[in-house]
Amino acid sequence: MKFVILATGTRGDVQPFVALAQGLAGAGHEAVLAAPGSFEPFARGHGVSFHPMGSDYAALLESPEGKAALGGNPVKMVQVLRQTVFPMMRRMLDDAWEAAQGAGAVIYHPKALAGVHLAERLGVPCFIGAPVPVVVPTAAFPAPAFVGRSLGGPLNRLTYYAVRSGSRPFRGMIDEWRRTRLGLGPRREGEYTHRGRPVPVLHAFSRHVVPPPADWPPEAIVTGYWFPRPAREWAPPPALTAFLEAGPPPVYVGFGSMSGIDREGINRMVVAALARAGMRGVLATGTGEAPAPLSDTVLAIPGAPHDWLFPRMAAVVHHGGAGTTAAGLAAGRPTVICPATTDQPFWGHIVHRLGVGPAPIPRRQLTAERLAEAVRAATGDPEMQRRAAALGEAIRAEDGVAQAVAEILRRVGALAG
Structure with missing residues (x-):
């Protein structure tokens, strides 16, 4: 048929x-x-x-x-x-x-x-x-x-x-x-x-x-x-592999296809927030052709398959789109959602209610200080990490x-x- x-x-x-x-x-x-x-x-x-x-x-x-x-x-x-x-x-x-x-x-x-x-x-x-x-x-x-x-x-x-x-x-x-x-x-x-x-x-x-x-x-x-099966194994660029191997698991940050973002301002804020939280980071920008360092501890990448990248992260920070939320939860990683519109606040509320991420930070209220605090909560709370890992296992089953x-x-x- x-x-x-x-x-x-x-x-x-x-x-x-x-x-x-x-x-x-x-x-x-x-x-x-x-x-x-x-x-x-x-x-x-x-x-x-x-x-x-x-x-x-x-x-x-x-x-x-x-x-x-x-x-x-x-x-x-x-x-x-x-x-x-x-x-x-x-x-x-x-x-x-x-x-x-x-x-x-x-x-x-x-x-x-x-x-x-x-x-x-x-x-x-x-x-x-x-x-x-x-x-x-x-x-x-x-x-x-x-x-x-x-x-x-x-x-x-x-x-x-x-x-x-x-x-x-x-x-x-x-x-x-x-x-x-x-x-x-x-x-x-x-x-x-x-x-x-x-x-x-x-x-x-x-x-x-x-x-x-x-x-x-x-x-x-x-x-x-509904997760698609990759047709072939994804080969990460050498710069991303080297960055991941050079230290502890970083925090993923990406804001998807949201319109109206000041990309340069977001980049500066993310670098400052991760520095405050004492964490390395991978920032998905959706632009450029190859990974490029934003600082000694933050690598900007055009993108990467979430099912490959997220399990290698300490936590994931994103806009709260349904697909990105699903990938982060399936990977068993604590999630920080910074919603802007449509269904994103809903997923932010769900993640917080399940105890697998801190309270969502609305995009208009997003600052380096607030993001740093959320990242510290996501990466420093053993019980939140345990719940996220258990939820990921249940989803993958x-x-x-x-x-x-x-x-x-x-x-x-x-x-x-």
């Missing part, structure tokens, strides 16, 4: 779906990942069939237009929606339809708006893949990216309906696309139902990190994390991809039967 997998967003959004495609292909099925074209080398490098879909969100966020819209200027926001986001979304819908030809099932990230519409047009099952619990309402906690603290049961549930209405500005465009490209009228069902039943939601995280809330329905499944594939095949088989 052919499975088409739709994913869009940043690296943390797309990477789990690369792993799922590997799992479905390993089970003897055809799996095609449709994602922004910038992810093609990454997907194909992991042996995954790829179809480009839409434009690059990360590039939009880093563009002058995207930064102006994120800055809260309502006029700029409307301009970006009309001139950039709407054409991007329409192209994503068209590309998804091309990728879906011949598919026997559709699996999609919640941001990939085409998913349920393609399943309706093709008459096939569909599944939502969710690296973050933003889809299924619960009274246990508010929708990540909506608010940073619990509002109480009823209000917590309401936040999910606000998130679910996020596609409303695109409804007219989607209806026009359904009519002209899919030959369908306006959708009669909600976006989270298909054939009169809730769309199954496969949550790509560990139940040891976010236990399934008691009020979730059977269609909400927690599988464990799961096989989230296998669980997801088994759930998908079971449900597809039941519908076919």
